[in-house]
Amino acid sequence: MYMVATPALQIGMTAAEDVVSGTNVVIKKGSMIDDIAIKKLQAYHIMGINITEPADYASTMLEKMKLSREFKQFQTDYEANLMAFKVAVDSFIQKKVPFRVIDLFTIVDHLIYPNMTATTLFSYISLILVEEDRMNYAHSLNVALIAKIFAKWFRLNEDDTNTLILCGFLYDIGKFMLPNDIIWKPDKLSKMEYDLVKTHAFYGYYLLSKTPNIPQSVLLATLQHHERVDGSGYPQGLPGNAINHFAKIIAILDAYEALTSARSYRRPKNPYEAVQILGSDGYTKYDASYIKNFLTYIVEELKGNNVRLNNGMEGVVVMNNPNDLSRPYVQLENDNIFSLSDHKEVYITDII
Numbered sequence: 001m002y003m004v005a006t007p008a009l010q011i012g013m014t015a016a017e018d019v020v021s022g023t024n025v026v027i028k029k030g031s032m033i034d035d036i037a038i039k040k041l042q043a044y045h046i047m048g049i050n051i052t053e054p055a056d057y058a059s060t061m062l063e064k065m066k067l068s069r070e071f072k073q074f075q076t077d078y079e080a081n082l083m084a085f086k087v088a089v090d091s092f093i094q095k096k097v098p099f100r101v102i103d104l105f106t107i108v109d110h111l112i113y114p115n116m117t118a119t120t121l122f123s124y125i126s127l128i129l130v131e132e133d134r135m136n137y138a139h140s141l142n143v144a145l146i147a148k149i150f151a152k153w154f155r156l157n158e159d160d161t162n163t164l165i166l167c168g169f170l171y172d173i174g175k176f177m178l179p180n181d182i183i184w185k186p187d188k189l190s191k192m193e194y195d196l197v198k199t200h201a202f203y204g205y206y207l208l209s210k211t212p213n214i215p216q217s218v219l220l221a222t223l224q225h226h227e228r229v230d231g232s233g234y235p236q237g238l239p240g241n242a243i244n245h246f247a248k249i250i251a252i253l254d255a256y257e258a259l260t261s262a263r264s265y266r267r268p269k270n271p272y273e274a275v276q277i278l279g280s281d282g283y284t285k286y287d288a289s290y291i292k293n294f295l296t297y298i299v300e301e302l303k304g305n306n307v308r309l310n311n312g313m314e315g316v317v318v319m320n321n322p323n324d325l326s327r328p329y330v331q332l333e334n335d336n337i338f339s340l341s342d343h344k345e346v347y348i349t350d351i352i
Helices: 035-043 061-067 069-095 101-111 118-127 132-153 158-170 173-177 191-198 200-209 216-224 245-260 271-285 288-302
Strands: 002-005 019-021 024-027 048-051 306-309 314-319 329-332 337-339 348-351
Touching: 024 035, 061 069, 061 118, 061 348, 069 101, 069 118, 069 132, 069 173, 101 132, 101 158, 118 132, 118 245, 118 288, 132 158, 132 173, 132 245, 132 288, 158 216, 158 245, 173 200, 191 200, 200 216, 216 245, 245 271, 245 288, 271 288, 271 348
Parallel strands: none
Antiparallel strands: 002 048, 019 024, 306 314, 306 348, 314 329, 329 337
């Protein structure tokens, strides 16, 4: 809801709450504003009232955010900065114009507003759906934004923060050399297609290695972001102790962004779904300390939110379970504390 001055009220608006003067209810909540209602407000010298807006009827946090003026402003800013990043990438790929690193950092600064929480930023990112021909650009931009949050959570120094953000922007640059219909294919890739996709790590490393002033850690993150600590990754099948630590971080951020961002063929996973998926085998695939702490920070930010469960019950997350991060303790509407870890058939479907 939002406040509207009485002179600015329009016929057809709806009162978001009871309008009271002393002991008199001048207008009831849910009443449609008409000429008579406006005259009543003027007679009682009421300067303004709260009016409903579409977000008031939304049933989940994401639905409310999508309809909010704050998200619409973010979306406008995002589109402008995504275009700036696209121009930089296209100039690099097609004309070998080096990236202006300061411009990339400026893009991040433009999109992470002062006092913006990680939950808000991650939610906004998940609501952005771009056309398929811009998805590569959006994916890298999103990872750069998440990298900024990761750096804050892990208290990285300024140099490491900047390096990680730069990794986020550039690590997938090799994908711009591959066909979009294979990169974003919704169905399972054939072996030939998958082998082609795997070449993007080498492509990216080669492209950036020919560019002056690209830090070695960015080069290694580009080459190694699909390596896994158990040796099951590509392109070299490196064990954990041989993988650059920026590459280990980017591997996690890449996976989280892919799970929680919208695609034309599927909805984004909610944060608890993503935490469950990454936690199921992530401790053997990814650096254990990085992924454990990253997922812990995510669920800690979500504590205190209202949630809806798949059995229809609703409640508020009151405590996280450090041994089962996607299954917190939820205080239900009857004040009972419900442990999701004790009821494996129940899970969180929505944050509301």
